[in-house]
Amino acid sequence: MNIREQIEEREELILSPLAAKSRLAVRSREEEPDPLRTAFQRDRDRIIHSKCFRRLKHKTQVYIAPGDHYRTRMTHTLEVGQISRTVARALRLNEDLVEAIAMGHDVGHTPFGHVGEYALRDLVGHFNHNEQSLRMVEVIEKNGKGLNLTTAVKEGIVGHTGAVIPSTLEGQIVRIVDRIAYLCHDFDDAQRAGMLSEDRLPDDVREVLGITPSEMITSMVMDIVENSMDQTEIKMSADVELTMNRFRQFMFKEVYLAPALIPDRNKAAHVVKNLFTYFMEHPGDMEEDFGHNGFYSTVDVVDYVAGLTDQYAIKLFKKFYIPKIML
DSSP states (O other), X not given: OOHHHHHXXXXXXXXXXXXXXXXXXXXXXXXXXXXXXXHHHHHXXXXXXXXXXXXXXXXXXXXXXXXXXXXXXXXXHHHHHHHHHHHHHHTTOOHHHHHHHHHHTTTTOOTTTHHHXXXXXXXXXXXXXXXXXXXXXXXXXXXXXXXXOBHHHHHHHHTTSSSOOOSSHHHHHHHHHHHHXXXXXXXXXXXXXXXXXXXXXXXXXXXXXXXXXXXHHHHHHHHHHHHHTTOSSOOOXXXXXXXXXXXXXXXXXXXXXXXXXXXXXXXXXXXXXXXHHHHHHOGGGOXXXXXXXXXXXXXXXXXXXXXXXXXXXXXXXXXXXXXXXXX
């Protein structure tokens, strides 16, 4: 019995009967099992070693071109993974699966975060970052071969937001923890930016969740564990879920849609839209070839622009739209 088989055997003994077992994982293309790693561990590693994961370090979370200590998509992703593993461990669910889903859930995010997502949606009519995350790992990575991830990981990635809820409890953990992480940590960054302070939190949020990001995360995680133990779905109590939604409404009003952030967001949308227009007219200037036999579609341009980091998008915008100053 090799090490992977020993881990799979321990999963059967230790994990909840409701947990996803790596021994039963399925891939679209069959592969020889790894002697050391389970299927979900292997998926996690493939995502972490991918180009789309590395680009998250230069993609906006909330603040465009922030200073030190502000979150990026990379740090948000790591925080979602950490909190998700805590919940999974408490519920005796598969930590490796939740980590793999968490590492991949945002790899389809555009430059400048949701601003770029909305800009591409305006241009092509339908664009969602969760669907693009799935496309990144399934189609685009490894020069069009994809990462051949397991079905449970892919389902969790695309289901971390949107109408379709993942069938695995591990996918459901990431779905709810993603919201917990961005609300609490965006509140932390908003305080650092001088946009908010603890005393401005709604009274019910203060009373039910607490006033610091750590207290808020702890309150919601404990509530999830208490209400999901040995259950067939991951859920919060009605009171905590209502308060979290109240907190989310507060954050949209005070931060996500704040007038102070609109000028930079308009500029970011302008960059994304103009790059899309440019590459539709000059597809040969895309530095990575998403086309086939010289043919480029709108999808190829969307894939290329969506994959750019903030910094590289700005660099390309300057290259194609800003005249050079001759000294």
